[in-house]
Amino acid sequence: MKDNLPIQLTPTISWDKGILKILDQTKLPKVEKYIETSDYKEVIEAIKRLSIRGAPALGCAGAYACALVAYKCNSLVKEAFVEEILPAWNLIANARPTAVNLMWAVNIMKKQLEDYLENTDWDLIETRRYILNCAKQIHKDDIDRCDNLCRHGASLFPDNARVMTVCNTGGLCSGGIGTALGCVQYAHAFKKKVEVYVPETRPLLQGARLNTWELERSKIPYKLITDSMAGSVMRDKKIDLVIVGADRIAKNGDAANKIGTYNLAVLAKHHDIPFYVAAPDSTVDRNIKSGEDIPIEERPSAEISSYLWPDKVYNPAFDVTPFELIDTIITEKGYWK
Amino acid sequence: MKDNLPIQLTPTISWDKGILKILDQTKLPKVEKYIETSDYKEVIEAIKRLSIRGAPALGCAGAYACALVAYKCNSLVKEAFVEEILPAWNLIANARPTAVNLMWAVNIMKKQLEDYLENTDWDLIETRRYILNCAKQIHKDDIDRCDNLCRHGASLFPDNARVMTVCNTGGLCSGGIGTALGCVQYAHAFKKKVEVYVPETRPLLQGARLNTWELERSKIPYKLITDSMAGSVMRDKKIDLVIVGADRIAKNGDAANKIGTYNLAVLAKHHDIPFYVAAPDSTVDRNIKSGEDIPIEERPSAEISSYLWPDKVYNPAFDVTPFELIDTIITEKGYWK
Numbered sequence: 265m266k267d268n269l270p271i272q273l274t275p276t277i278s279w280d281k282g283i284l285k286i287l288d289q290t291k292l293p294k295v296e297k298y299i300e301t302s303d304y305k306e307v308i309e310a311i312k313r314l315s316i317r318g319a320p321a322l323g324c325a326g327a328y329a330c331a332l333v334a335y336k337c338n339s340l341v342k343e344a345f346v347e348e349i350l351p352a353w354n355l356i357a358n359a360r361p362t363a364v365n366l367m368w369a370v371n372i373m374k375k376q377l378e379d380y381l382e383n384t385d386w387d388l389i390e391t392r393r394y395i396l397n398c399a400k401q402i403h404k405d406d407i408d409r410c411d412n413l414c415r416h417g418a419s420l421f422p423d424n425a426r427v428m429t430v431c432n433t434g435g436l437c438s439g440g441i442g443t444a445l446g447c448v449q450y451a452h453a454f455k456k457k458v459e460v461y462v463p464e465t466r467p468l469l470q471g472a473r474l475n476t477w478e479l480e481r482s483k484i485p486y487k488l489i490t491d492s493m494a495g496s497v498m499r500d501k502k503i504d505l506v507i508v509g510a511d512r513i514a515k516n517g518d519a520a521n522k523i524g525t526y527n528l529a530v531l532a533k534h535h536d537i538p539f540y541v542a543a544p545d546s547t548v549d550r551n552i553k554s555g556e557d558i559p560i561e562e563r564p565s566a567e568i569s570s571y572l573w574p575d576k577v578y579n580p581a582f583d584v585t586p587f588e589l590i591d592t593i594i595t596e597k598g599y600w601k
Numbered sequence: 602m603k604d605n606l607p608i609q610l611t612p613t614i615s616w617d618k619g620i621l622k623i624l625d626q627t628k629l630p631k632v633e634k635y636i637e638t639s640d641y642k643e644v645i646e647a648i649k650r651l652s653i654r655g656a657p658a659l660g661c662a663g664a665y666a667c668a669l670v671a672y673k674c675n676s677l678v679k680e681a682f683v684e685e686i687l688p689a690w691n692l693i694a695n696a697r698p699t700a701v702n703l704m705w706a707v708n709i710m711k712k713q714l715e716d717y718l719e720n721t722d723w724d725l726i727e728t729r730r731y732i733l734n735c736a737k738q739i740h741k742d743d744i745d746r747c748d749n750l751c752r753h754g755a756s757l758f759p760d761n762a763r764v765m766t767v768c769n770t771g772g773l774c775s776g777g778i779g780t781a782l783g784c785v786q787y788a789h790a791f792k793k794k795v796e797v798y799v800p801e802t803r804p805l806l807q808g809a810r811l812n813t814w815e816l817e818r819s820k821i822p823y824k825l826i827t828d829s830m831a832g833s834v835m836r837d838k839k840i841d842l843v844i845v846g847a848d849r850i851a852k853n854g855d856a857a858n859k860i861g862t863y864n865l866a867v868l869a870k871h872h873d874i875p876f877y878v879a880a881p882d883s884t885v886d887r888n889i890k891s892g893e894d895i896p897i898e899e900r901p902s903a904e905i906s907s908y909l910w911p912d913k914v915y916n917p918a919f920d921v922t923p924f925e926l927i928d929t930i931i932t933e934k935g936y937w938k
Contacts, residue, residue, distance in 0.1 A: 293908055293909050294908070294909070430829075461915075463829075464803070464905065464906070465829070466801070466803060466827040466828065466829055467827050472905070472906050472908060473908060476906075476908065476909070476910055476913065477909075480909075480910060486913055487913055487914070487915040488905060488906055488910075488913055488914045488915070489905075489914075489915050489916075490803040490804050490828070490860065490861070490905060490916075491803065491827065491828050491829040491861075492767075492800075492802070492803055492828040492829075492860050492861025492864055493860055493861070493915070493917065493920070494864060495861075495863045495864040495867050495920070496860060496863050496864075496917065496920035496921075497915075499863065499920075499921075523827065523829050523830055523833060524827070524828075524829025524830070524832075526832045526833050526836065527829055527831060527832040527833075527864060527868065529832075530832050530867060530868055530871045531864065531867055531868075533871075534867045534870075534871065568801065568809070568825060568826075568827060569801070569809050569813075569825055571630055571631070571809060571810065571813065572630050572631070572813070572814075572817075573813055573817060573825075576813065576823060576824060576825055577824070577825045577826075578798075578824040578825070578826050578830070578834075579826075579827075580830065580833065583830070583832065583833035583836075584833075584836075
């Protein structure tokens, strides 16, 4: 069965002989261009300007960036090595504030490095190789997590499902096939007929640029709309379910995701349409009680308006959907409620 | 009191010695440029491409366009004159399908011309002059209607009102001070402190381009947001009331307005925020029972996306908000409920 399932058609991120290759998503759909770098600072820049984005993909990018740091560090003394790499790793962990996956991935790297150094004789070359393998394992696990998550998600789709989503949550947001849009891909592969309504997702148009690109390649029918049309399309009974991703989920199930997600959750509730959140378990931040404690990134005003009064712009990149508006959270482990 | 009230700072539309001047709103806020024409077909083109837009302004533009037709028609025989102008007047009435005001204005012109010709000796020059005066009267009445409407509307504002609106409904949408944004202007003039959250209003960004331009000129504080941020801003308790315009209101109170209005109405209901519609009585189409019968204009897909797959775009220009989501409809005559 697995062979018939959708795979990521163009790698979002990959490691090749010391060089990290990142598909530059700011250039899509017009240009498919890779950023190739061995400098972790360039990865941080790529993350900040959203050349790579999406919570699971950020986890992979963060892990590989940690490996780049290690390969640039030439300290022959263990303690000096650790002292040199950790500040850089912390910068990576905090490149963007809302998605927890960057922090999550760097924390795994730290923990594994600590265990490794405790139990192994010090060797710079071997340690670097170990760190790279940890990063590769995070990437591989991400592929498997997406696979499991998308099976769970797709099984919630009825036949002839007309789906609404937001932002991009397909292969481009992860190391694998994605989360919410991955579920759509799986449902399509399972021969449930699916059609997708794609809100353009202002301000950066991830829906209009990235979802259309992925859906075209998968030959899944879709319609591009503005974010403001969501309610109207639901009222016209054109939507059977809404499925979105998440950047961070609090312990109580409140989910932070791309700005506009909350609009869709309220609209779905008003129209009695199921609203699903699909995200890997790594997105759940058990240190955070509720959505109120999730930091919301404010992005530059220039993203919204190139007009005359840029100081009068409010540009939060995320919003929080309370758990009571979510019908279920789908992870690779199953369903939350 | 009247002298202290806000007025339209830059005329949206004006008549000067046989030339109709229309402020080209597609160029705002960067360029303030007028279209000057004596050809009604150019007015229709200006209406279609939204150089002039907003239901009340369309009424004025339609009436003046009728006058342009009359001034171009040289038939010295009454019946030939009427036969020549009516087809052009009908084209004007149907330049855009959703706003009823074009049709409304042309119907007034027709009725008044009919009465005039029945009761007056035929004279080409006098008839033209009469038609122009009818158009000027429609414009003048629009100014008065806006004034009354905005007084009613502003009186619903609390002190320190934080207001959300959509599209542009200020001086630019009418011959006078506007409707929903006009109410904001009046509340500001009445020394109620107001602050406006301005959704950019995709696809054509009337909020980002036109509301910001008007609010800057009136020195009213505002924040520009994307349409997708509306729910989040309401949830953060930053909004005291929502006020929007209308392009056509059915007999039962269902109101068609710029796409995205319905989103705001549902979101306002969910957050217990009053939702007001402000529109002149001419917007009410008593021939139409409910919102279901209001024709919704679909606009060119190029407005949404200049990307690679323009055939996959759905672009309705309006949506319908059912009366049950509306707290009151404000007209120049008062309140509906």
